[in-house]
Amino acid sequence: MVVDFLHSHKAQLKVNRELYGEKVIHKCLYWWAARLSVDFDKDDTSFVITLSDPTESLNLKDVIASMKRDLIDFRTREIITDETKHIRAMLIAKAFANDDAFDENPPGGISDPTGFDPVKP
Amino acid sequence: MELPIAKDFRKFKGPEFYEAEFSEYFLLPFKFHRINDEKEVLVNEVGDFLIVPIGTARRIASRDIQKDELLYEDLFANSFISNKPIPDLIDVLATRYRTKKSFLDDFTALHIFVVSLRCNHSCHYCQVSRVSENRQEFDISIEDLTSGIEHMFRSPSPSITMEFQGGEPLLAFDRVKFGVEYALKLNETFKKDITFVVCTNATVFTDEILEFCKEHQIIISTSLDGPEFLHNANRPKSGAKSYQMVIDGINRARNQLGEDQVSALMTTTSLSLEYPIEIIDNYIENGFSNIFLRPISPYGFALKNSKKNRYHTEKYLEFYKKGLKYIIELNKQGVFFVEDYTTIILKKILTPFPVSYVDLQSPAGMINNVVVFNYDGYVYATDESRMLAEQGDFTFRLGHVKDNYRSIFYGEKARFLSQYWSNESLAGCADCGLQSYCGADPVFHYAAQGDFEGYRPTSDFCIKNMEIIRHIFDLLDSDGKALMPIFNSWINNRPRYQ
Ligand code: SF4
Numbered sequence: 001m002v003v004d005f006l007h008s009h010k011a012q013l014k015v016n017r018e019l020y021g022e023k024v025i026h027k028c029l030y031w032w033a034a035r036l037s038v039d040f041d042k043d044d045t046s047f048v049i050t051l052s053d054p055t056e057s058l059n060l061k062d063v064i065a066s067m068k069r070d071l072i073d074f075r076t077r078e079i080i081t082d083e084t085k086h087i088r089a090m091l092i093a094k095a096f097a098n099d100d101a102f103d104e105n106p107p108g109g110i111s112d113p114t115g116f117d118p119v120k121p
Numbered sequence: 122m123e124l125p126i127a128k129d130f131r132k133f134k135g136p137e138f139y140e141a142e143f144s145e146y147f148l149l150p151f152k153f154h155r156i157n158d159e160k161e162v163l164v165n166e167v168g169d170f171l172i173v174p175i176g177t178a179r180r181i182a183s184r185d186i187q188k189d190e191l192l193y194e195d196l197f198a199n200s201f202i203s204n205k206p207i208p209d210l211i212d213v214l215a216t217r218y219r220t221k222k223s224f225l226d227d228f229t230a231l232h233i234f235v236v237s238l239r240c241n242h243s244c245h246y247c248q249v250s251r252v253s254e255n256r257q258e259f260d261i262s263i264e265d266l267t268s269g270i271e272h273m274f275r276s277p278s279p280s281i282t283m284e285f286q287g288g289e290p291l292l293a294f295d296r297v298k299f300g301v302e303y304a305l306k307l308n309e310t311f312k313k314d315i316t317f318v319v320c321t322n323a324t325v326f327t328d329e330i331l332e333f334c335k336e337h338q339i340i341i342s343t344s345l346d347g348p349e350f351l352h353n354a355n356r357p358k359s360g361a362k363s364y365q366m367v368i369d370g371i372n373r374a375r376n377q378l379g380e381d382q383v384s385a386l387m388t389t390t391s392l393s394l395e396y397p398i399e400i401i402d403n404y405i406e407n408g409f410s411n412i413f414l415r416p417i418s419p420y421g422f423a424l425k426n427s428k429k430n431r432y433h434t435e436k437y438l439e440f441y442k443k444g445l446k447y448i449i450e451l452n453k454q455g456v457f458f459v460e461d462y463t464t465i466i467l468k469k470i471l472t473p474f475p476v477s478y479v480d481l482q483s484p485a486g487m488i489n490n491v492v493v494f495n496y497d498g499y500v501y502a503t504d505e506s507r508m509l510a511e512q513g514d515f516t517f518r519l520g521h522v523k524d525n526y527r528s529i530f531y532g533e534k535a536r537f538l539s540q541y542w543s544n545e546s547l548a549g550c551a552d553c554g555l556q557s558y559c560g561a562d563p564v565f566h567y568a569a570q571g572d573f574e575g576y577r578p579t580s581d582f583c584i585k586n587m588e589i590i591r592h593i594f595d596l597l598d599s600d601g602k603a604l605m606p607i608f609n610s611w612i613n614n615r616p617r618y619q
Pocket residue numbers: 544549550551553554555556559560577582583584586587
């Protein structure tokens with residue numbers, strides 16, 4: 001992420017489109033849009049994000065530092081989600097399958113060392 | 122490398138498993154959330170967690186975890202990574218997932234009957250637009266009550282709870298009596314496990330009422346807001362002091378029905394926010410071993426009286442944390458006293474079982490676990506939905522008791538609402554690391570934000586739950602050794618040394 005300019009109430013950032021997808025940027029900005037006015041555009045190589053805080057209630061330098069961290073987190077989430085979507089679909093399909101499609105006894109069992117038994121009052 | 126903190130009921134594999142040559146590992150579905158400046162929590166699809174240093178999720182995703190790291194074994198044992206594209210334990214995970222969602226199996230269990238809107242109190246935050254004591258036209262008709270009960274027995278659930286609410290339901294005791302007797306008559310055929318609950322301000326008990334409650338093992342759920350000055354300020358009653366009346370009522374009910382048949386709920390107001398310790402002490406003085414430090418909801422009169430009630434969620438969170446800290450200290454000194462909201466979340470975090478708490482479920486508790494039959498015969502998706510209806514907003518009205526079961530419970534309205542009731546598919550929640558322990562609440566978001574889906578960054582529901590769940594993980598991280606025995610005693614509702 002490159003900071004194009006940083007004023008007390010306005011900043012512009014460029015994010016390399018080869019490193020981050022548009023979905024990741026949207027997910028990240030979703031959480032910031034409540035506190036800042038956010039504009040989003042793209043040029044040939046980058047996403048261009050303009051942040052404005054007319055009341056200057058936030059320190060934009062800190063916001064940018066947190067946003068960098070959030071971008072990495074959302075990129076990580078995207079990798080995990082993409083790589084695991086089939087196994088997740090399989091897991092949920094097996095979990096909710098009707099008895100005939102789920103007739104083998106799974107290995108292992110469920111126990112709980114805290115002693116919590118939901119059947120007991 | 123620091124050892125991660127994890128739920129400890131996994132079955133670990135033998136050393137030979139880990140000694141196998143793994144060139145790479147495969148990811149299994151999991152999410153993560155920062156819990157303090159140093160740690161994040163990883164949560165897998167079935168709600169198992171590991172508390173690890175920040176950056177661990179990124180390291181896992183970039184295949185940076187070395188197999189000689191202790192973490193590598195933990196990630197394997199807790200199903201965050203696998204040595205095969207489809208792990209051997211896929212069926213175990215599926216069973217665990219099914220167990221977590223098993224609250225859906227039986228469908229609606231809690232059936233709330235608003236038998237009257239009449240009340241003898243005029244609480245400024247009352248979430249229901251109550252009417253004065255003598256207006257019998259605001260009692261449910263016997264005909265509608267009968268139809269509602271018949272619907273209740275159409276629920277596939279083998280265990281049902283019939284809860285009487287108001288107003289003050291005991292001002293319409295004839296309706297409560299009829300309701301219980303008719304339900305018991307039908308149950309001779311249906312043979313369900315029925316629990317009866319009356320939510321009352323405990324100020325109108327008579328010998329006849331208490332004898333009836335005793336005969337039918339009816340649970341009394343009453344309201345106690347804390348010390349006398351606070352309770353009376355919150356709950357004005359013309360010509361009388363509510364606090365003394367409710368304490369007398371609680372004692373009278375306990376004497377006749379038994380200690381465990383009487384519970385109390387508090388409502389937090391802006392005044393209460395200053396007094397968490399005093400409220401907890403008052404509950405202990407009055408013989409209770411638990412408290413639910415709950416926030417006021419954005420419905421009914423509560424929305425209208427914004428000056429008194431629209432306090433900031435941040436202030437509520439301070440109140441909750443101060444109260445929880447005090448309760449934990451009491452427990453460390455040997456006093457068994459439970460905070461209920463924390464316990465609900467702890468059960469979700471630390472046990473493999475679902476928790477029947479309608480405000481914190483995904484799919485949401487509305488219709489799936491609770492339904493409300495209002496005094497006028499209309500059926501609502503939740504208690505809060507009928508409070509909106511009292512303000513003229515019928516969005517969550519599912520139909521009328523005279524309609525057939527399918528059209529009420531599986532009709533167009535129910536299908537429409539189902540689009541918004543799973544946090545797995547809501548913006549913001551879909552990626553949230555705390556999703557397994559949280560819920561979806563379309564009624565809250567509609568009432569507070571005018572939008573069924575809701576906007577998480579400004580949602581009080583999200584801000585509150587995200588911070589409370591994060592705080593609980595932070596406590597487990599910082600003081601887990603001392604806290605686990607206490608938290609286990611809360612989960613099991615048993616003092617530690619018994
Ligand atoms: S409401 Fe907030 S805390 Fe709860 S799952 Fe959604 S994003 Fe997470």
